[in-house]
Amino acid sequence: MSKEYGLVTKPEHYACVEDLLGRAGFVSSAREFTEKMLIEPDAMIWRTLLSSCSVHKNMEIGEFAANYLLELEPDDSATYVNLSNMYSVAGKWDSRDQIRQLMKNRGVKKEPGQSWIEVKNSVHAVFVGDRIHPLADRIYEFLENLNERAVRIGYVQTTKSL
Incomplete structure (x- = not known):
């Protein structure tokens, strides 16, 4: 992009590539892409990866992305809810309960749909x-x-x- 078209790479460009990889089911490649980015991944990048993990039921990478998101945006209810739902679908009730308790302890409220x-x-x-x-x-x-x-x-x- 930079060499051929003279465009400055922005976080939005990285998020698009992340989304494309995730939608195509290449969740592991999306994680590798995130780890090799030339900029520090922001919440948008981690949220996109977590979303892909939810769709493709990749618990390991989902937890990895959620940990970064919880660090960057500890008051955003979406991360807790997404992770809790992943645990529920996987039947990991103790993990689900821990996330819900963490959310409660931090005073994070889920926004209504x-x-x-x-x-x-x-x-x-x-x-x-x-x-x-x-x-x-x-x-x-x-x-x-x-x-x-x-x-x-x-x-x-x-x-x-x-």
């Missing part, structure tokens, strides 16, 4: 289970219709974290 929907050129935030929004009935009706359409074309919903 949130989605956005655009209605008549106005963006509205909707939290999981939120029925307070003035358009909640219409929003949930739309989502129900969307889910039905997805099922008709073959979508199968999963309740597993990973």
